[in-house]
Amino acid sequence: MTTIVVPPRCDAIPEVEGDPAQVRVFVDDLLASAVNVDDLDTFARDSATLEDWSGAAADAYGRHVRAAAADADAISAAVRRVARAGEDYAEAVTDLQRRRGVLAEDRTGFHTARADLLADIRAATEADAAAVRELEDRAAALTTRRTTLVEDVDQLGRDTTAAEQAMLDAMTSYSTLEKARAAVTGGRDLADSALAKPGSPSSGGSPEEVAAWWDSLTEDEQLAVLAAHPEVVGSADGIPATVRDRANRLLLETDVDALELREERGEILPPADSDALANGRAARAALAQGAKEVDPITGEPLVPLLHLYDARAFGGDGKVAIAFGDPDTADHVSVMVPGYSSTGTSAEGNAEAAFNIYESSRFSDPRSSVASIMWIGYDAPSDWDSASVAGEGRAIDGGEALARYVDGLRASRDGSPAHLTVVGHSYGSTTTGHAASDHGLAADDIVLVGSPGAGGGVDHASDLGVGADHVWAGNNSRDPVAGLADNGWLGGHTLFGAGLGNDVGEDDFGANRFDAESTTRGEGLDPFADHTKYFDEDTEALFNIGQIVVGDYDEVLGADHKYDPWYRGPVDPEYDRDPTSRGDRAAEW
Structure with a gap:
């Protein structure tokens, strides 16, 4: 046996x-x-x-x-x-x-x-x-x-x-x-020694140099710099998005906690601190709301990234950028540049617009990954300096900052380059125009919506450096801000000093115009209502922006250009077209 x-x-x-x-x-x-x-x-x-x-x-x-x-x-x-x-x-x-x-x-x-x-x-x-x-x-x-x-x-x-x-x-x-x-005792602080190395943000390194500098640090050095100088790490173009998010969240929480503690003690905060607290609370609210969103295709929850945060920048107007998706790994990246009245306190509304672009882009191409960013990194005209909206000074300065920011998005990636689209709205379109014409904005596509002009020095879409066939214009025919652009052979509203460049939707400008009308155009008593509808759900403009962001150009709904007969003022064929709703795109999936 x-x-x-x-x-x-x-x-x-x-x-x-x-x-x-x-x-x-x-x-x-x-x-x-x-x-x-x-x-x-x-x-x-x-x-x-x-x-x-x-x-x-x-x-x-x-x-x-x-x-x-x-x-x-x-x-x-x-x-x-x-x-x-x-x-x-x-x-x-x-x-x-x-x-x-x-x-x-x-x-x-x-x-x-x-x-x-x-x-x-x-x-x-x-x-x-x-x-x-x-x-x-x-x-x-x-x-x-x-x-x-x-x-x-x-x-x-x-x-x-x-x-x-x-x-x-x-x-x-x-x-x-x-x-x-x-x-x-006897040792040099790791953070100080790391920042002393060539290419660091404190040494004035370019985004490419900053990216190389960060990669050269040990994990101990990276954490030391993050903890000792989160304000440097969080605003450094070229550093990975998740690292910037961590640094900026540290800044956000320490800022708000300290200011709220003073407020709870009964202290009357001076204006600078009061503005910083308002900006911090707005950023916190935008992140909290963004964390409730889910990817429209997978249903997975999204974790918004705080890509930029400085509650005291620009005399209290503040800087903030929030991303849905990871711009360091996504196939397609979009940067939305808002315009007039955009400050730190408008973080929540602009973050919602960025999410809507993310959602539209995902519906447009569910097989590819997307990152959508709202960027308030320049001093947009607002509040006491609202009159500056009539000039290009803020757009010129903002264009330089935007171009560097986009260079940073390019530099922080390890893999192949993303298809990158910059979407400029209102005064942000003028800022985008200056980033492109003055600083060689490293974008693949440029989208201008509600645009009062892409800058006085931009005569044609080809001046923006990405090729006229990659410049897109979406101006609602009832949008009074878009109507401020220079129209026709008489120069249109430049007679009143309001134009910020040529009308980007006119035939002579040479951009691809797309449908951007709203089914609710002209409704209500607010004359500027149609200026704020470009990122609303189920609109023509948002649908088309999503197609452009993922490079699906054949699906963009084209619109006829404005034109300028010699015998009358500019004519907008979109004025008499019945707007459409794109419906519930979620039903398609």
Whole structure:
């Protein structure tokens, strides 16, 4: 009688405790603390000497304040190091849980094979020698399989213990101020040394140089710069979008929390701080609303990226850019440049427009990936400086910033270049025109909607540098802002000094005009209502913008150009056309 030894069952595999997402929340909280302490360091150093105060008391004050600054620097560095360990721990737990899942599947497979072998042994009452050998070979293979599985489970346990111990060691290594001081004594701050390298944003590097500089840093250096100078990282064109998002969210939360704390204490905030708080709250609201959106094709939730944030820029108007999708990996990237009255407080409405462009683009080509950005990175005419909308000065300055921003989007990608479209609305179309004609905007397509003109120096679509066949114009026939552009052989409204360039929808300009009428055009008492409908859902304009963003030009609904008979004023064929609704495009999918 032949005895076949079947290996025993495997014990249950222990769970790997821990939630990587919560660890990362903890890390972000640490980084926010490091930012605040680093700010204290800077404030203390700047306050170590006071004007018109000298003598023994002033010297003593200076020594005390500089010591406090040094301690703040040490604490900030220590907290950053614990945060770095936390990042490693989150990655370790993620990997350990993945390994545990694989081992659990292996254990299930082992038990299934074991049960099959036992069943075959019981059924083999009169097996020949060959059949017995086959059963013995299967049992031997199962024994080896079990040995490997047990060894891997044991290794998983050891690695789990090591990861936990490394996190504990990091936390206890800096548990006192004395330990923090000792950790940084005699060494140069990683953030300072990283920023001193060639190509850094603080050295005035180009977007391409900034991208190379960031890639050259170690992970420790990257985290140090992120925590010590989030304002530098968050606004640096050329740095990856997810990194900028992390830096800008740190700035956002620390800014808003600090200002709200002062407000809760009953302090009356001065105008500069009040404006910054309003901008911060608007950015926070836009991100919260954006996080409720889902991809229209997959149904997966979207995580908007805070690609730019400076609540105090432009005298309190603020800077903000929010992206849906990752511009570093998407096949198609669009940048929407809003116009008149666009400030930090308009983040939510402009983010909604960016999402609508994302949604339209995804419907237009569900097989490709998309990133849609709203960019308020220039000082658009608004509030007290509203009169500047009649001139091109803000558009000229904004065009330079826009061109650099787009260069940064190009530089931060690792793979093949994206198909990139810039969509300029209202005064933003003039800004886009200057970015293209003055600075060689690195776009593949330029879309101008509700445009009062692409700039006085742009006579023809071909002047924008992307080829006239890649310049697109969408002006609603009832839009009074579009009517401010220079029309016809008499120059139209330039007689009143309001034109910001030639009418981009006119035949002589040479752009591709597309349908941009609204089924609600002319309704209501607001004369500017039709100027704000270009990004509304189910509109002709949004449908066409989506097709352009994904490069599906044949599907764009073309419109007849305005023209200028010698015997009368400009004629717009769109004025008498019945507008259409694009309907519920979600029904198609």
